[in-house]
Amino acid sequence: xxxxxxQLDESAMPTAWYNIAADLPIPAPAVxxxxxxxxxxxxxxxxxxxxxxxxxxxxxxxxxxIPDEVQSIYRQWRPTPLYxxxxxxxxxxxxxxxxxxxxxxxxAGSHKPNTAVAQAYYNKQAGVKRLVTETGAGQWGSSLAxxxxxxxxxxxxxxxxxxxxxxxxxxxxxxxxxxxxVASPSEExxxxxxxxxxxxxxxxxxxxxxxxxxxxxxxxxxxxxxLGSVLNHVLLHQTVIGQEAIAQLAMAGxxxxxxxxxxxxxxxxxxxxxxxxxAQLRGERKVRVLAVEPAACPTMTKGKFAYDFGDTAHxxxxxxxxxxxxxxxxxxxHAGGLRxxxxxxxxxxxxxxxxxxxxxxxxxxxFAAGLRFARAEGIIPAPEAxxxxxxxxxxAQRCKEEGVSKTILFNLSGHGHFDMTAYxxxxxxxxxxxxxxxxEVALALAGLPSVG
Amino acid sequence: xxxxxxQLDESAMPTAWYNIAADLPIPAPAVxxxxxxxxxxxxxxxxxxxxxxxxxxxxxxxxxxIPDEVQSIYRQWRPTPLYxxxxxxxxxxxxxxxxxxxxxxxxAGSHKPNTAVAQAYYNKQAGVKRLVTETGAGQWGSSLAxxxxxxxxxxxxxxxxxxxxxxxxxxxxxxxxxxxxVASPSEExxxxxxxxxxxxxxxxxxxxxxxxxxxxxxxxxxxxxxLGSVLNHVLLHQTVIGQEAIAQLAMAGxxxxxxxxxxxxxxxxxxxxxxxxxAQLRGERKVRVLAVEPAACPTMTKGKFAYDFGDTAHxxxxxxxxxxxxxxxxxxxHAGGLRxxxxxxxxxxxxxxxxxxxxxxxxxxxFAAGLRFARAEGIIPAPEAxxxxxxxxxxAQRCKEEGVSKTILFNLSGHGHFDMTAYxxxxxxxxxxxxxxxxEVALALAGLPSVG
Numbered sequence: 001x002x003x004x005x006x007q008l009d010e011s012a013m014p015t016a017w018y019n020i021a022a023d024l025p026i027p028a029p030a031v032x033x034x035x036x037x038x039x040x041x042x043x044x045x046x047x048x049x050x051x052x053x054x055x056x057x058x059x060x061x062x063x064x065x066i067p068d069e070v071q072s073i074y075r076q077w078r079p080t081p082l083y084x085x086x087x088x089x090x091x092x093x094x095x096x097x098x099x100x101x102x103x104x105x106x107x108a109g110s111h112k113p114n115t116a117v118a119q120a121y122y123n124k125q126a127g128v129k130r131l132v133t134e135t136g137a138g139q140w141g142s143s144l145a146x147x148x149x150x151x152x153x154x155x156x157x158x159x160x161x162x163x164x165x166x167x168x169x170x171x172x173x174x175x176x177x178x179x180x181x182v183a184s185p186s187e188e189x190x191x192x193x194x195x196x197x198x199x200x201x202x203x204x205x206x207x208x209x210x211x212x213x214x215x216x217x218x219x220x221x222x223x224x225x226x227l228g229s230v231l232n233h234v235l236l237h238q239t240v241i242g243q244e245a246i247a248q249l250a251m252a253g254x255x256x257x258x259x260x261x262x263x264x265x266x267x268x269x270x271x272x273x274x275x276x277x278x279a280q281l282r283g284e285r286k287v288r289v290l291a292v293e294p295a296a297c298p299t300m301t302k303g304k305f306a307y308d309f310g311d312t313a314h315x316x317x318x319x320x321x322x323x324x325x326x327x328x329x330x331x332x333x334h335a336g337g338l339r340x341x342x343x344x345x346x347x348x349x350x351x352x353x354x355x356x357x358x359x360x361x362x363x364x365x366x367f368a369a370g371l372r373f374a375r376a377e378g379i380i381p382a383p384e385a386x387x388x389x390x391x392x393x394x395x396a397q398r399c400k401e402e403g404v405s406k407t408i409l410f411n412l413s414g415h416g417h418f419d420m421t422a423y424x425x426x427x428x429x430x431x432x433x434x435x436x437x438x439x440e441v442a443l444a445l446a447g448l449p450s451v452g
Numbered sequence: 453x454x455x456x457x458x459q460l461d462e463s464a465m466p467t468a469w470y471n472i473a474a475d476l477p478i479p480a481p482a483v484x485x486x487x488x489x490x491x492x493x494x495x496x497x498x499x500x501x502x503x504x505x506x507x508x509x510x511x512x513x514x515x516x517x518i519p520d521e522v523q524s525i526y527r528q529w530r531p532t533p534l535y536x537x538x539x540x541x542x543x544x545x546x547x548x549x550x551x552x553x554x555x556x557x558x559x560a561g562s563h564k565p566n567t568a569v570a571q572a573y574y575n576k577q578a579g580v581k582r583l584v585t586e587t588g589a590g591q592w593g594s595s596l597a598x599x600x601x602x603x604x605x606x607x608x609x610x611x612x613x614x615x616x617x618x619x620x621x622x623x624x625x626x627x628x629x630x631x632x633x634v635a636s637p638s639e640e641x642x643x644x645x646x647x648x649x650x651x652x653x654x655x656x657x658x659x660x661x662x663x664x665x666x667x668x669x670x671x672x673x674x675x676x677x678x679l680g681s682v683l684n685h686v687l688l689h690q691t692v693i694g695q696e697a698i699a700q701l702a703m704a705g706x707x708x709x710x711x712x713x714x715x716x717x718x719x720x721x722x723x724x725x726x727x728x729x730x731a732q733l734r735g736e737r738k739v740r741v742l743a744v745e746p747a748a749c750p751t752m753t754k755g756k757f758a759y760d761f762g763d764t765a766h767x768x769x770x771x772x773x774x775x776x777x778x779x780x781x782x783x784x785x786h787a788g789g790l791r792x793x794x795x796x797x798x799x800x801x802x803x804x805x806x807x808x809x810x811x812x813x814x815x816x817x818x819f820a821a822g823l824r825f826a827r828a829e830g831i832i833p834a835p836e837a838x839x840x841x842x843x844x845x846x847x848a849q850r851c852k853e854e855g856v857s858k859t860i861l862f863n864l865s866g867h868g869h870f871d872m873t874a875y876x877x878x879x880x881x882x883x884x885x886x887x888x889x890x891x892e893v894a895l896a897l898a899g900l901p902s903v904g
Contacts, residue, residue, distance in 0.1 A: 107830030439678030
């Protein structure tokens with residue numbers, strides 16, 4: 001009764017990304033310009049991104065071809081394996097069938113290179129020399145550093161300060177790939193200095209780091225900004241995950257009843273879920289889809305579906321999304337990749353339409369699940385991915401209680417090799433659960449811009 | 453010109469281990485009992501190992517079947533990929549073709565689970581409840597912890613003290629799998645206490661940790677010792693690596709001129725090299741085989757081919773091997789997995805017969821090579837594996853200088869995710885080269901037992 005690997009042949013790797021915009025019953029709300037509060041056009045985004053990515057951002061074509069050069073790099077680690085977790089099923093004594101798609105086999109150890117390589121490619125094509133970005137846990141920063149090294153692009157990363165100190169190994173990884181890493185908030189930018197003037201001890205947030213990266217990116221002609229989640233084109237690049245999973249489950253003669261992903265900005269979640277949701281939207285096959293966030297950063301479960309800025313300094317366009325307000329600074333939980341005040345507008349839209357069910361889980365439950373998973377399956381999940389593991393364990397437990405066998409699929413978005421401090425702290429009893437009160441959330445939401 | 457992956461189908465995974473003893477022109481020298489100095493028989497080893505492993509240790513059968521249960525677990529990550537490093541070739545501007553077999557895709561991140569799973573299986577079959585072992589860098593300890601978790605075996609690991617402190621993440625990994633980890637030398641054993649009495653600040657060595665593990669292992673009836681390298685049965689289990697590589701190179705229509713592995717105890721080296729050496733010994737195909745050791749622990753290049761103990765406290769049998777003397781405590785270089793005073797007797801025998809060429813490389817050259825490799829190929833090698841990378845780079849450089857295209861194969865035995873401190877230190881200029889003087893080596897060798 002061992003774990004089974006479903007290894008897709010390289011020739012069956014997807015050759016196009018799947019764009020869920022083509023199948024939406026109602027289009028997602030427009031993106032607004034921060035100055036005029038009018039819908040943005042491609043030209044407004046040109047200082048930030050190369051035109052090829054801007055066109056993907058607004059495309060409604062169902063399939064967007066993956067350039068040969070990008071496919072060629074993907075093949076170093078793709079198709080990634082899909083596993084049937086039979087050792088875990090046995091340990092849980094559940095009648096459920098548990099599958100997981102494992103993205104930790106990429107060189108940077110997570111799903112992020114799927115978009116980092118694509119973004120580096122399009123930027124290189126457009127003559128860009130430097131990419132500036134922010135990173136939370138460091139998964140995105142290390143992936144962009146990896147992609148930058150392949151294409152000979154300079155990479156500058158603003159890393160949320162709490163992670164910069166909690167995760168020195170992830171920082172070392174970025175530097176080994178040749179990137180420069182700066183703790184955010186920093187003294188290098190006006191946005192950073194403004195935050196430090198008010199909060200000298202700020203541990204940072206993705207919102208602050210985005211402000212710094214955007215500010216610096218637009219200062220040079222040959223320099224662009226890169227984002228590792230949230231935007232449509234980023235989610236698009238991740239859909240290779242779900243497309244492969246569909247083909248691999250077909251090898252097993254199976255189809256999921258439940259699809260689960262953890263959600264910070266929303267990219268790994270979208271990657272696994274959108275191809276399944278597309279099939280549902282086209283009336284082909286129904287599926288229950290769960291997006292798991294930390295209870296300590298409850299964007300979808302306690303936030304508001306409203307127009308908001310993507311960053312703290314209000315340099316980005318406004319999007320309609322689930323948000324806790326752009327001034328919200330989440331508590332320093334270990335799943336740094338999930339500490340974002342907002343949620344991808346496309347994911348938010350699908351939550352709002354009822355196609356995606358949000359779930360919030362506390363930190364201790366996620367680590368308990370991760371430990372249980374590691375001892376059964378041998379793979380150490382990243383703390384972010386532990387949220388998906390914990391949710392899968394809840395579903396498997398429900399199957400046991402109800403005596404029904406369901407097919408559960410979750411995305412194991414990355415490994416936790418750079419997060420062992422968190423595992424050590426958890427095992428030493430040093431981690432705590434955390435929840436914001438309704439009053440604190442209401443206060444954060446009171447600062448939302450009055451638009452839309 | 454991207455890196456190409458050669459992915460072997462699961463159905464082509466080896467079903468037997470290759471035993472080089474079957475093809476030797478001259479048998480390896482006998483193993484001697486530490487008390488009688490007479491050749492040991494299977495019964496002498498019974499307190500340490502289950503009989504199935506002892507029989508493998510002395511077998512001269514060419515192929516030894518891999519039990520179905522072990523194959524089933526192997527399939528979680530095997531066959532491992534073989535890559536043609538075209539991005540690296542391009543960066544080096546070499547006419548050489550460089551291939552690497554990547555063992556870092558295993559759950560524990562190195563080649564060690566190939567034998568850990570097999571050893572845990574045979575011990576479980578024999579009714580053993582607890583496995584006791586030592587670990588240097590932690591690759592072996594984490595692999596045995598992983599295998600122990602799968603088979604429900606208790607695992608106790610004596611970890612060389614310098615690594616215990618240098619590599620807290622590797623320790624956390626073992627603990628996450630459920631193992632107990634003790635810094636060696638410890639106060640828990642007579643061997644440990646004896647060392648500490650003489651050298652209270654001892655940073656430990658594999659030789660000391662082996663003494664502690666052996667001492668504790670034999671104290672309980674249901675407890676056995678497990679070794680991660682050196683012994684014939686351990687090397688045997690690693691031969692899946694080279695067997696797969698031969699099949700994958702055939703997919704590429706290629707065969708190596710040079711095969712390279714780093715060598716500490718000798719297991720990953722044997723894993724990649726023995727199947728190729730076997731073909732040569734059988735007169736099928738010639739190949740140049742290089743075993744790379746750190747200049748700071750020059751067992752094969754400065755040591756003596758002589759009978760010696762495997763451990764410091766002289767609890768183990770004596771084997772004829774290249775050795776620096778069992779009292780030798782190597783300097784605290786970062787490649788903890790290569791800090792062993794001896795070398796596998798079977799590897800030593802082949803070096804002595806002239807089939808294997810030993811090479812010693814300094815630490816700084818290995819890290820420079822690792823960084824270059826990481827930026828071209830995206831994978832961060834373990835410091836041990838950097839020795840193989842550095843040697844491959846030397847060979848590729850020679851091809852460039854001589855204007856010839858050779859086919860180079862090396863074993864990338866594990867990833868460096870748990871060794872990022874070493875990369876940080878290297879980039880900060882904190883690492884140094886180190887070499888023992890001839891006088892120091894002579895002094896260490898003066899302590900060799902006078903046998904054989």
